[in-house]
């Protein structure tokens with residue numbers, strides 16, 4: 328006997344919920360790869376992606392997941408033996424560094440652990456000590472999906488400038504594009520990488536790399552190889568080189584639909600504001616549950632939290648109980664523990680709250696967790712759902728009541 332009938336929800340930090348209209352847009356026969364729609368729509372996809380990223384620079388699309396975007400950014404700008412600095416505050420930022428090592432780069436990791444955002448002061452010191460300008464790039468994530476910490480991209484850029492250093496600044500926005508406010512040109516980012524399946528609401532399969540003229544200058548000295556070369560993808564006048572082979576028609580239709588939703592219908596400021604309110608509602612609920620001591624938010628300072636994913640720490644084994652119960656009894660799949668010590672695998676869980684969400688989905692996920700806490704007799708403060716509802720109710724208010 329189970330109540331678990333009805334539609335399930337994947338509340339993990341990517342892949343995220345794919346809107347029905349995006350699924351519908353893909354439900355059609357393959358389109359011609361010679362002429363017609365696919366040829367005509369490519370310029371528009373690149374132009375609208377640049378609007379999402381906030382850049383007048385260049386955009387390249389790859390048939391890849393986020394790992395492909397990581398590698399593309401490195402291959403186009405760096406050569407084996409080059410020195411780079413990686414700001415590591417969780418699983419993904421560190422992994423980008425190990426991908427760089429696999430390409431023969433010399434990587435200096437600055438480790439911030441699983442609870443701290445990258446400290447601009449420390450970056451400035453490291454770059455300041457590099458008198459000969461040997462460091463060719465600084466790599467950071469905007470939002471670290473494992474710890475759910477958010478780095479202050481603007482402050483990191485300021486640190487690079489304060490050190491008077493010429494290193495390329497490369498930022499991973501895979502978990503944050505379409506969630507956290509990000510404006511590539513205004514933030515002074517040289518290369519930005521992202522992927523389709525998180526805030527962008529697409530199926531897995533598209534990776535995006537954005538770059539400016541400075542980064543393109545570095546491309547002239549690198550040897551990315553034909554597939555990863557961003558030149559033709561971003562700049563070619565003809566269609567076929569833009570995709571380095573057959574274009575992914577169905578994924579292009581999906582992307583067209585999500586870009587319409589984000590850029591032409593809702594608008595990026597509204598997209599960011601929506602994610603902020605939803606994140607605050609989730610944090611409000613967690614803070615109330617936390618009053619009984621069984622669980623708490625991993626990132627203490629609200630200003631340093633990602634807006635698309637929340638990591639929650641629990642007493643030993645409690646996270647595992649919550650996740651298992653939610654999956655088996657409530658139809659809600661929560662994110663696992665990632666990047667923490669192996670012995671803590673059952674002590675962390677994550678809520679993905681990126682992309683296509685509304686109040687009933689958020690309250691449904693929080694309600695499922697609350698039911699799990701009750702069913703599993705896990706001590707928790709009462710009133711969490713009311714706290715979340717209160718926060719959601721304030722969305723769009725411009726008064727003092729949006730506390």
Ligand SMILES: *Cc1c(COP(=O)(O)O)cnc(C)c1O
Pocket residue numbers: 341392393394395419420468470471472499500501502522
């Ligand atoms: C998901 C994610 C990645 C990896 O993306 P894949 O598509 O799984 O390769 C990299 N960085 C961040 C910040 C992510 O959230």
